[in-house]
Structure formats: structure tokens, C-alpha cells
Amino acid sequence: MLDPSDHFQTIDASEERYRLLVESISDYAIYMMDSAGTVMTWNAGAQRFKGYSADEIVGQNFARFYRPEDQHADIPRRNLRVAAAEGRFEDAGWRVRKDGSQFWAHVVIDRIVDASGRVIGFAKITRDITERKQLEDALRTSEQQFRLLVKGVTDYALYMLDPQGNVASWNAGAQRIKGYEEAEIIGQHFSCFYTEEERRAGEAEYNLDIVRQKGSVEREGWRVRKDGSQFWAHVVIDAIRDEHGELLGFAKVTRDITERREAQLQLDQARNALFQSQKMEAIGQLTGGVAHDFNNLLMAILGSLEIVSQRMPHDPRISPFLENAVKGAQRGAALTQRMLAFARRQELESGPVDIAETVSSMRGIFDRVLGPSVLVRSQIPSGLPAALTDRAQLESALLNLAVNARDAMPAGGSITVSAEERAVPTDAGGLKPGRYIVLSIRDEGEGMDEQTLARATEPFFTTKGVGKGTGLGLSMVHGLAEQTGGRFVLDSKPGEGTTAELWLPVAGDDAAPAPVTEEAGPPAFEPKRILVVDDDALVLLNTATMAEDLGHQVLEATSGKEALAKLRSHPVDLVITDYAMPQMNGGQLASAIETEWPHIKVIVATGYSEMPEELRGKFERLGKPFWSHDLKAAIERTFS
Structure with missing residues (x-):
């Protein structure tokens, strides 16, 4: 039979183990309070993070763990009332240590009742969660800041x-x-x-x-x-x-990124324009070089044909072929002029040109060349300022544009020639600020697609059949515009026709067409001692022969250096020199002659317009290719 005393000993041992367990816990403050909130027990955890020993706190009211403002608001007693009424109270808030420092506590208060259900006290468990709150606060602050950042x-x-x-x-x-x-x-x-x-x-x-x-x-x-x-x-x-x-x-x-995209598109357009400009410049350099060499060949051919024609009697079996050869060479000469125009190397005689009068004077040419199926309309206002350009080249450009417009309208149609003055306030599209005459030729033809339009001004590019075009018409117009300080613009879409705009600078207010004066008759003929200088042996032979046939005494030199040596040992009245020569060009030779022999006259022969500005007007210029009568006229002008 079990002894009752053993039962009570077992209970006492169990309670002792439970007490030891509670008192040894250091992470939680676990203690008992009576129904008024007076501390009755105290464990190690309570002492660790509240700072009171058991002797200091047992018998004291738990309200001292609250901040003064919480005590003033009667929060401690309110919490006990909630626990007593509901059985449990749980909260988190600031609590006060013995040293006055504060910590964030998680608190649970459970009521303790006796067998009759009467509240006899409370069990209180408190944990210091300050670090966790700091982390939560930091996270909450970070989230708020991020939210504000995103929102802002x-x-x-x-x-x-x-x-x-x-x-x-x-x-x-x-x-x-x-x-x-x-x-x-x-x-x-x-x-x-x-x-x-x-x-x-x-x-x-x-x-x-x-x-x-x-x-x-x-x-x-x-x-x-x-x-x-x-x-x-x-x-x-x-x-x-x-x-x-x-x-x-x-x-x-x-x-x-609309602005950035537009800026990129503009940059791409500028790059494309620069590429196109560089490409056209390179093509122009090549074209100009080819034209120069071709000019020399034509000079040799035309000169030789002229000399042969003069020295042989007319023979119906031979003469027609000579004339045919001359016409073929002349067509080649016209082709080189177009090539030089594209390369901006032909000689221009720029001056004020009345656009309305020029277009009006060409009506008859338009009618004959374009045919009855094409109607040409003119829309040029009165009082339009004069344009600064070469009239002969402008007429050729207009005719080229009109022919292209006609060819774009196989079934016929109308061509509208119009002009207006426009101002360019700042550098735009390669144009300097100033006033310009915009001469437009608009057709109702087939139009061009983007690929064709991009290549339209390239030399030798043509959409016409074989033998129906040289591909230099628009190139010549482009070169004329560039060389006169303007620009050439083509606008075209398939099925909507083409508009060609030739921008030409307005002539200055003080510019006026040069007055036409009666030229004095040529002076009496006197044979001259002439030194002919050219690095091309074929051209040198023809020029020397032409001069001899005109009755002059002729010396020959193949370079500027050789020419200077002959001038030091032979009396000479006139030097006829090619301009484009290696080592010393014709301009340099002419300047050296002017310095050492100022009495010697100089004629510079060239197919280019490349003579420096300071040499123009100082020396007579003879355009290549030339005939005997051109050479004779140049010599007479030099000694007039």
C-alpha cells in the first residue's frame, strides 16, 4: 500500500524542478504578480535584461517597468484588467530598465485563478526584442524610403x-x-x-x-x-x-526617349549626308582627273584634225570622214565639259542673271527640243532679284532638266518652271546664310524610288536605255549649283513626279551685268617668238604646230624647269603653258616669269577652273581643247 507521505514528496520534487527550470531561463523574464500587480517571484531572465535583483524588485509593483507617460495614462493597470477579464493580454511596447534605459518588449500576461475561479494573480512573460524591432524599423524605413523614391x-x-x-x-x-x-x-x-x-x-x-x-x-x-x-x-x-x-x-x-530617338535619327541623317558628300567628292575627284586626261587627248585629236584639214586639199572621198571625226571629237569635248561641271572644275563666268528673262528666252528652245506633247508653264514673279551664276551654264542646266522631265513623261504632260526668293538665316544643308533664288522644274512623270533618287546625281548613272543618255545631265546641274555657292535638290516619289530645285545665291546689290562694248579690231599682225610648254607630247606638238602655222617662231619645253632654262638662253615674247603639270604647274611658272622677265607675256592653257584666285586676271587663260582661231584670238588679246 502506497504511503501518502511519498505522494507529497513526489509533488514537492516536481514543483522544485519546475521552479529551478523557470528561474534558470535567461532569455525570458518570467515572474509572478499578485492581483494588484506586485512582483512575487523573479527569474534570471528578468534580472538579466531588466537589471533588478530579486531582493530589489520582489514586493514592488510591476508598473515601474513602464515609462512615466505610460504610468500617467494608467496603462499598467489597464493591461491587468484586460488579462483578468479575457484571460490573457499580449502586447509589444517600450519598457524601462533599472538604469533608466529603454528596450522594446514583447509581453504576455496570463491570469491565475483558484479553484473557485477567483483571480489570485498573474503570470508575466517578457522578452527583449529590441534588435528585432530595430531591424523591422530599419526595414520599414527602407521600404518607405524606397516607396517614396519610386513615387517621386x-x-x-x-x-x-x-x-x-x-x-x-x-x-x-x-x-x-x-x-x-x-x-x-x-x-x-x-x-x-x-x-x-x-x-x-x-x-x-x-x-x-x-x-x-x-x-x-x-x-x-x-x-x-x-x-x-x-x-x-x-x-x-x-x-x-x-x-x-x-x-x-x-x-x-x-x-x-522620343528626343533621343529624334537626335539619333538626325545624327544618322547627318552621317548619311556626310557619307554622300564624301562619296560625291571622291567621284568628283576621279571624274575631274579623267576629264583632264580626256581633254588632253581631245586636244591632240582636234588639233591634229584641224592641221590635217588645213594642209590637205578638199577630197570628197576623205574630207567627209575628217569632218565626221571632228564632230565626234567635239561631242567628246562637250562630254568633258559636263564631267568638269560635275567635278566643279569648269571655268564659270559668273555674274548677275535675270532668271525671268533667261527662262523666257529659252521658250523657243524648249518648244523645239521637248516636242508638242509637253506643255511648259512658267510661274516666275516680277521683280525677282538677279541670281549670281553663269548664264550659259544655267541655260544648259535648264535644258538638261527639261529633257529629263520630258523623258519621265512618255505620254506627254506639263512641266512647270517656277522661281522664288528664299532666305537662309543660318548654315543649313551646306548653304551659307543669305538670300537665294530657288529655280524649280516640276514634272508630272513617273517619279523615282528612294534608291534611284539617291544615285540620280552620280555621274554616268542613268535609267535611260543604252545610247539615250550619258548620265551626266544631273551631275552637271549639281556641279553648277555647288560651284556657284548654291545647292541642287531633287524631290521625287513613284507616281508623283519629280521636282528639281536649283538654289542660286542672289547677286549683290552692287552687281550689274557687264556693259557690252564694241571690241577694238585686232592689232596689226607681228610674228612673235613663242615658247610652248606642255608635259603631254601630243598636245605640245599640236600647239607648237598651230603657232607656227600662224606665222610665229616657236620653242618647245616639256616642263616648267626646262622652260625657265630656255628663257635664260633664248629671247622670247610669249609663253603658252599648260596649267596642270607635275613639280611646277603653269601658275607657278607664270609667276616666276613675271618676277624674272616682266616683259614676257604668258597665256595659261587649261580645261580646269583650278587657277588660284590671285592669278586670275593677271594672265590670259586659254580653255582646252582649242582651235587655231582660239589660239590666234588669245595671242592678239595678250598683245592688245
């Missing part, structure tokens, strides 16, 4: 989408860029920012599908504001997932 950003639209693509958040940048207030857009599907065409094509959902699969997508394209206007956007969409990989939604970043 105005250069980017930063917002969230739910898994279905509906707008879940909205920042100031989104409102500024897209125009929607937050209340207007939250809950709306983000496809409303896409263009109508992209919505029909399902572009918005397609992008979200990519993000679901790959995690992110980046796009550029047109997006639509609330008012319907469009902007060019750079867009990034990222998937947001929880720790288990479940999709929570999407983060979307949009930036308006």
Missing part, C-alpha cells in the same frame, strides 16, 4: 502589374509621361498604353508571355498617352516571384 521619380514610369497585366501601382513619372492619374489607371490593363495596331496584334500579352518564360523583356516602340499622342518608349518588364517561384506580378519601367 519623374523621368521614369515605374509601376507594378498583377499576374494578369493590370496596373497595381503608379508613380509620378508614370503620371507625367503617360498622363493618367493614379486613380484613373489602377486596375486597368497595361495594353491601353499600346497603339491600336499592336493591341490588335496582341503585342502586350506576347511580351508578358516572354517575361513568364524568360524572366525579362526589353523593347523600344511607340506608346500612347492618355490624350492619344504617341511617344517613343524604352520599356523593360521583369517578372516578380516569391521564394517558391510563384508569379506575383511584373515590374515595368518605361522611359520616354
Whole structure:
């Protein structure tokens, strides 16, 4: 039979173990209070983070652990009332240590009742969670700062989408860029920012599908504001997932880069223009070089043909072929002039040109050349200022443009020639600031596509059949415009015709057409001692022979250095020199002669317009290729 005393000993041992357990806990303050809140027990954890020993705190009211303002508000007694009434009270708040420092505590107060249900006290468990609160506060502050940061950003639209693509958040940048207030857009599907065409094509959902699969997508394209206007956007969409990989939604970043795109397009256009300019310059250099060499060949051919024609009697079996050869060479000479015009190396005689009078004087030529199926209309206002250009070259350019317009209208049509004055305030399109006459020729023809238009002014490029065009007509017009300080612009679309604009600078107010004067008759003929200088043996032979046939005494030299040596040992009245020679060109030779032998006259022969400005007017210029009568006239002008 069990002894009752053993039972009580067992209970006492169990309670002792429980007491030891509670008193040894150091991470929690566990203690008992009576029904008034007086501390009755105290464990190691309470002593560790509240600072009181058991002797100091047992018998004291637990209200001293509260801050003065909480005590004044009667919070300690209120908490006990809640625990007594509800059985339990749980809270977190600031508590006070013995040294006056504060800590953030998590508190649980449980009521203790006797067998009759009467409250006889409370069990209180307190834990110091200051570090956790500091972390939570730091996290909350960080989240608030981040939220404020996102909300305050105005250069980017930063917002969230739910898994279905509906707008879940909205920042100031989104409102500024897209125009929607937050209340207007939250809950709306983000496809409303896409263009109508992209919505029909399902572009918005397609992008979200990519993000679901790959995690992110980046796009550029047109997006639509609330008012319907469009902007060019750079867009990034990222998937947001929880720790288990479940999709929570999407983060979307949009930036308006319309200005940057326009700047890039302008830069690309400028680069293309520069490339085109460099290409045309390179082609011009090549064309000019070919034209120079071709000019020398034509000089040799035409000169030789002329000499043969003069020295042989007329023979019906031979003479027609000589004349045919001359005509062929002359056509070649005209071709080189067009090539030089494109290369901007032909000699221009620029002066004030009345555009209205020039176009009017060409009506008869237009009628004969263009034929009855083409009607030419003129829309040139009266009082238009004179343009500064070479009239002969301008007439040739107009005729070329008119012929091109006619060829673009196989069934006939009308050509409109118009002109107006325009001002260029700043450097634009290669034009210097100033006033310009814009001469336009517009047709109703087939027009050109972009590829054809881009190559239209290239030399030898033509859309006409074989033998129906040299491909130099527009090149010549381009060269004329560039050389006179203007520009040539073509505007054309397939089926809408072509408009060619020739921009020419307005002649200065003090400029006036040179008065026409009667030329004095040539002086009495006197044979001269002439030194002919040319690095091309074929041209040298012909020029020397022409001069001899005119009755002059002739010496020959193949370089500037050889010419100077002969001048030091032979008396000479006149030097006829080619301009484009290696080592010492004709201009340098002429200047050396002027310095050492100022009495010797100089004629510079060239097919170029490359003589420096300071030499123009100082020496007589003889254009290549030339005939005997051209040489005779130049010699007479030199000694007049």
C-alpha cells in the first residue's frame, strides 16, 4: 500500500524542478504578480535584461517597468484588467530598465485563478526584442524610403502589374509621361498604353508571355498617352516571384526617349549626308582627273584634225570622214565639259542673271527640243532679284532638266518652271546664310524610288536605255549649283513626279551685268617668238604646230624647269603653258616669269577652273581643247 507521505514528496520534487527550470531561463523574464500587480517571484531572465535583483524588485509593483507617460495614462493597470477579464493580454511596447534605459518588449500576461475561479494573480512573460524591432524599423524605413523614391521619380514610369497585366501601382513619372492619374489607371490593363495596331496584334500579352518564360523583356516602340499622342518608349518588364517561384506580378519601367530617338535619327541623317558628300567628292575627284586626261587627248585629236584639214586639199572621198571625226571629237569635248561641271572644275563666268528673262528666252528652245506633247508653264514673279551664276551654264542646266522631265513623261504632260526668293538665316544643308533664288522644274512623270533618287546625281548613272543618255545631265546641274555657292535638290516619289530645285545665291546689290562694248579690231599682225610648254607630247606638238602655222617662231619645253632654262638662253615674247603639270604647274611658272622677265607675256592653257584666285586676271587663260582661231584670238588679246 502506497504511503501518502511519498505522494507529497513526489509533488514537492516536481514543483522544485519546475521552479529551478523557470528561474534558470535567461532569455525570458518570467515572474509572478499578485492581483494588484506586485512582483512575487523573479527569474534570471528578468534580472538579466531588466537589471533588478530579486531582493530589489520582489514586493514592488510591476508598473515601474513602464515609462512615466505610460504610468500617467494608467496603462499598467489597464493591461491587468484586460488579462483578468479575457484571460490573457499580449502586447509589444517600450519598457524601462533599472538604469533608466529603454528596450522594446514583447509581453504576455496570463491570469491565475483558484479553484473557485477567483483571480489570485498573474503570470508575466517578457522578452527583449529590441534588435528585432530595430531591424523591422530599419526595414520599414527602407521600404518607405524606397516607396517614396519610386513615387517621386519623374523621368521614369515605374509601376507594378498583377499576374494578369493590370496596373497595381503608379508613380509620378508614370503620371507625367503617360498622363493618367493614379486613380484613373489602377486596375486597368497595361495594353491601353499600346497603339491600336499592336493591341490588335496582341503585342502586350506576347511580351508578358516572354517575361513568364524568360524572366525579362526589353523593347523600344511607340506608346500612347492618355490624350492619344504617341511617344517613343524604352520599356523593360521583369517578372516578380516569391521564394517558391510563384508569379506575383511584373515590374515595368518605361522611359520616354522620343528626343533621343529624334537626335539619333538626325545624327544618322547627318552621317548619311556626310557619307554622300564624301562619296560625291571622291567621284568628283576621279571624274575631274579623267576629264583632264580626256581633254588632253581631245586636244591632240582636234588639233591634229584641224592641221590635217588645213594642209590637205578638199577630197570628197576623205574630207567627209575628217569632218565626221571632228564632230565626234567635239561631242567628246562637250562630254568633258559636263564631267568638269560635275567635278566643279569648269571655268564659270559668273555674274548677275535675270532668271525671268533667261527662262523666257529659252521658250523657243524648249518648244523645239521637248516636242508638242509637253506643255511648259512658267510661274516666275516680277521683280525677282538677279541670281549670281553663269548664264550659259544655267541655260544648259535648264535644258538638261527639261529633257529629263520630258523623258519621265512618255505620254506627254506639263512641266512647270517656277522661281522664288528664299532666305537662309543660318548654315543649313551646306548653304551659307543669305538670300537665294530657288529655280524649280516640276514634272508630272513617273517619279523615282528612294534608291534611284539617291544615285540620280552620280555621274554616268542613268535609267535611260543604252545610247539615250550619258548620265551626266544631273551631275552637271549639281556641279553648277555647288560651284556657284548654291545647292541642287531633287524631290521625287513613284507616281508623283519629280521636282528639281536649283538654289542660286542672289547677286549683290552692287552687281550689274557687264556693259557690252564694241571690241577694238585686232592689232596689226607681228610674228612673235613663242615658247610652248606642255608635259603631254601630243598636245605640245599640236600647239607648237598651230603657232607656227600662224606665222610665229616657236620653242618647245616639256616642263616648267626646262622652260625657265630656255628663257635664260633664248629671247622670247610669249609663253603658252599648260596649267596642270607635275613639280611646277603653269601658275607657278607664270609667276616666276613675271618676277624674272616682266616683259614676257604668258597665256595659261587649261580645261580646269583650278587657277588660284590671285592669278586670275593677271594672265590670259586659254580653255582646252582649242582651235587655231582660239589660239590666234588669245595671242592678239595678250598683245592688245
